[in-house]
Amino acid sequence: MSMGNILEVKNLHVSFKSYAGTVKAVRGVDFVLGPQQTLAMVGESGCGKTVTAKSILRLFGRTSGEISKDSSILFHDEELLNLNKRKLSEIRGGKISMIFQDSMTSLNPTMRVGKQIAECIRLHNKISREEAMKKACDLLRLVEIPNPEERLKNFPHQMSGGMRQRVMIAMALSCNPEVLIADEPTTALDVTIQAQLIDLLRSLRERMGMSVILVTHDLGVVADFADYIQVMYAGQIVERGTKEEIFKDPKHPYTWALLDSIPNRSQPRKSRLYSLKGTPPNLLLPIEGCPFAARCRYCMPVCKKQAPTETSFSDSHRVNCWLNHPMAPKDVRKGGGAQ
Amino acid sequence: MARFIIKRVFYMILVLWIVTTITFFLVHSIPGDPVSAMVQDLPEETRELYLEQYGFDQPKIVQYIRFMKQLLQGDLGSSLRYPGRKVAEIASSFAPVSAQIGGIALAIGFTVGTILGIIAALNRNRFSDRVIMILALLGTTIPTFVTASLLQYVFTVVCPIFPTTGWGGAEHMVLPVACMCVGPLATYARYMRSSVLDTTSQDYVLTAEAKGARTPRIVMFHIFRNSFLPCLTVLCTSVASIFSGSFIVEKIFAIPGLGTYFISAINDRDYSMILGLNIIFTGIYILSVLVTDILLGVLDPRIRLAEKN
Numbered sequence: 001m002s003m004g005n006i007l008e009v010k011n012l013h014v015s016f017k018s019y020a021g022t023v024k025a026v027r028g029v030d031f032v033l034g035p036q037q038t039l040a041m042v043g044e045s046g047c048g049k050t051v052t053a054k055s056i057l058r059l060f061g062r063t064s065g066e067i068s069k070d071s072s073i074l075f076h077d078e079e080l081l082n083l084n085k086r087k088l089s090e091i092r093g094g095k096i097s098m099i100f101q102d103s104m105t106s107l108n109p110t111m112r113v114g115k116q117i118a119e120c121i122r123l124h125n126k127i128s129r130e131e132a133m134k135k136a137c138d139l140l141r142l143v144e145i146p147n148p149e150e151r152l153k154n155f156p157h158q159m160s161g162g163m164r165q166r167v168m169i170a171m172a173l174s175c176n177p178e179v180l181i182a183d184e185p186t187t188a189l190d191v192t193i194q195a196q197l198i199d200l201l202r203s204l205r206e207r208m209g210m211s212v213i214l215v216t217h218d219l220g221v222v223a224d225f226a227d228y229i230q231v232m233y234a235g236q237i238v239e240r241g242t243k244e245e246i247f248k249d250p251k252h253p254y255t256w257a258l259l260d261s262i263p264n265r266s267q268p269r270k271s272r273l274y275s276l277k278g279t280p281p282n283l284l285l286p287i288e289g290c291p292f293a294a295r296c297r298y299c300m301p302v303c304k305k306q307a308p309t310e311t312s313f314s315d316s317h318r319v320n321c322w323l324n325h326p327m328a329p330k331d332v333r334k335g336g337g338a339q
Numbered sequence: 340m341a342r343f344i345i346k347r348v349f350y351m352i353l354v355l356w357i358v359t360t361i362t363f364f365l366v367h368s369i370p371g372d373p374v375s376a377m378v379q380d381l382p383e384e385t386r387e388l389y390l391e392q393y394g395f396d397q398p399k400i401v402q403y404i405r406f407m408k409q410l411l412q413g414d415l416g417s418s419l420r421y422p423g424r425k426v427a428e429i430a431s432s433f434a435p436v437s438a439q440i441g442g443i444a445l446a447i448g449f450t451v452g453t454i455l456g457i458i459a460a461l462n463r464n465r466f467s468d469r470v471i472m473i474l475a476l477l478g479t480t481i482p483t484f485v486t487a488s489l490l491q492y493v494f495t496v497v498c499p500i501f502p503t504t505g506w507g508g509a510e511h512m513v514l515p516v517a518c519m520c521v522g523p524l525a526t527y528a529r530y531m532r533s534s535v536l537d538t539t540s541q542d543y544v545l546t547a548e549a550k551g552a553r554t555p556r557i558v559m560f561h562i563f564r565n566s567f568l569p570c571l572t573v574l575c576t577s578v579a580s581i582f583s584g585s586f587i588v589e590k591i592f593a594i595p596g597l598g599t600y601f602i603s604a605i606n607d608r609d610y611s612m613i614l615g616l617n618i619i620f621t622g623i624y625i626l627s628v629l630v631t632d633i634l635l636g637v638l639d640p641r642i643r644l645a646e647k648n
Contacts, residue, residue: 061545085553093551100549105542110564110640119560120550155640171550 006178006211007033007056007075007096013068014051014235021284025051025065027235033179038205038212040226040243042219042258046280048235049215050101053181056080056213057092075179094124097172101184103165107156113164114140114152117171124175139170144200162193169201176208183215198224219262223247228316231255234280234291241317251311251319253296256333290322298323298332340636347632351625358621359410359614363403366613369605373419376608393419406614415615420607426615429600434582434619436506437589437596441581444516448523449574453567455524456531461558463536471528478525486518487591504593515592519585523577530573534566541565568639575631579624583616 014026026048033039041049054060055067058080073080080091092098100106108116117139118132127135133152140148143166156164165185172180182201186194198221205212214226222229223243230240231254239252250256257276267273278295281287290296293303302322311324322328374381374389381389390396394405409416415426452475459471494514495503501513538544539562547561586598597616604612636642 057549059545059549061548062540089551089553091551092549098549100542100546102542106546108543108547108561108565110568110638111560112640119547119552123551157641168546171546 005032005034005074007073007213009052009056010072010074012052012055012071012073014048014055014071015066015068017064017066018284023283025235025283026055027287029232029235029237031230031237031240033211033213035178036205036209036211037228038214038226039228039230040214040216040222041230041232042216042222043232044217044276044280046283047232049217049232050183051235052232053098053183053213053215056179056181057096057098058088059092059098090124093120093172093177094175095177096179096181097175097177098181098183099165099168099172099185102188103161103168104188106168107164109156111155112152113154113156113159113167117152117167117174120171120174135174136170139174140167142173142204143167143170145170161189162197165189165193165197166200169197169204173204173208177210179211179213180205181213181215184217185214186218186221187216194218194221201225219258231258234287235283236291236320238292238321239319241314245314245317249313249317251313251317251324252292252321253298253323253333254292257295290320300328344629344633347629351622351629354625355618355621359407359618360403362614362617363406364399366610367399367402369608371608373608373610376606377420410618415618416611418604418609418612420604420609420612426612429612430597430616430619433595433597433600436594437585437598438582440512440515440519440588440594440596441585443512444519445523445574445577445581447516448520449527451520452524452527453531453570455528457535457558457563459528459532460535460539461554468532472532475525475528478521479529481521483518483522483585483587484591486521487514487588490514490518491591504591506594511592511594515588515594519588526573527570530570531566534569535562538562538566564638568635571634571638572631575627575634576624579620579627582623583620 009029009031012026012029013024016023016025029048029052031039041052043049051065054065055071056073058067067081071081075091075096080088083091107113111119114133114136117136118129121127121132121135122129125132137148137152140151145151145163145166151159151163156167159167165188169185185201186197189197201212202225212225214222216222226243228240228242229246230237231246231252232238233254239246239250239255241249246255247259250259254276257274260274261276263273276295281291281294287307289302289304289306290299290308293299296303300322302325308320308322308325310318310320312318313324323332372390372395373393374386387396394402406416415430418424418426418429421429455471455475459468462468491503491514494501501510505511544557544561547557552561583597583601585596586602588594589596589598600612601616603609604616
């Protein structure tokens, strides 16, 4: 791992206690994030991508999320998992900030948005209320909200979903963070607004020179925005690489399935859009072999017995799949996804 | 806002009239009459003479019209049991006593209950939460007369610090207030706990945490106000009930409050007293609902906007 990394996540295991047992949501995730890079975590619901993102700031809310002892999350070589509450709260919103999926419920309904942004500013900077408000106003202008002076005085319910998400972004950027974690920032919004927000995020990323971790299941957004992609399945990273490597030369059957389920303009009109059958494994139980084996079209006997190890294709491109073993059949992928 | 209040006042008058009418016919349909409730072996002629004097021999509808006429002039009438004493006068001299005890009890119960509820919620499933919730359960389930007798026994017999009964100084208020605040305290503790728990799992609390706010700040600025709003609705309606007093507590501690009067008025078939007090209580209740709505509008921006539209 090179020295220039801002964030290094090693062997991350996260589990949740429930009445049914312990849900192992994240099972050994490693990744690094360099300066001004955008890393996208993709995968279907419940694959552990959001939990991984929230673990960085230990934001589990009232859930019973617990990061295992041997996990490590280094931010500028400082172990985030050992930080006390005070230090952690300095990082949160200051150095690393986060925006959430549902902008409709992520803002306090009884507090004016200006005050909510100013609160974040004042938590990390020693400045007066007035100065913080002025800065909040500038931030609203930065995220392209028209009439920012008036909007400061609005309550969240007086704004549209897209505008609220802009407020969330303004809040997240208020202290010039080095890392922005965006947890499905556009999922709850309609397509036009999605595109606008992605454009906004892209231009802000350039302007502020921050790194971004983007959690999403929308590969269209990823193609637009990300430098690196890691595909997650059942709490593990099954394939990772640069955007080009993942889109042009995917190696994991799950990545194939994901890519095949993107609607394509060249597809015949009446054909059915491919969708992956089956469900991910139950995370309450230990997984034997490859977690994807049960749904994999190319499943071999070994897949059910032993978990694959990572095969490297380049510095960035690595895959967890037995198909890349020298003894496995070559070039199994059939063109097109439709079965 | 003015339009909203005017509209509400109009509704209030309507509700008041409906309640008055229903009460009037209910009261008059109770078997017996004020005269025979007072004196049992009155000669039939004398009894009828009395009834005639008060107009009780006339058809119900005539009595109703007469009563409403009188009411529209702002007169609640005189007590039948205590001739010469106006209902309004009795209410204004005894309601303050009930309101004093009830008000203090509610203030203590609400404040302490709310605080305990927050503590319980923030320590969910820990020891302090369990203790508070068990006490709250006892508080809501043990009847007032048990608490009252128990307090009386402990503080006047076992270690005599407070007077057993009576009314006058502050020392007379301690025990009645103590046993009247148990109920609200327990109720608000339970209510606030669930409200805080509900708020704590909201997304915006996570946002506040992600901003770098620490727990005390999150509780103060993000949880408290949002979880307090539902409690406010309950509070305002219980404010109304303090004027009517607690019959049980007033009886046990021999306090000259309105609660005792209200119950004895029913036994005495004191029609004008029952009706008058009922109108007053209804009025206060409706008024406090209006105050709640206005207060909620002030505290909750979402409601404010809805009213404007």
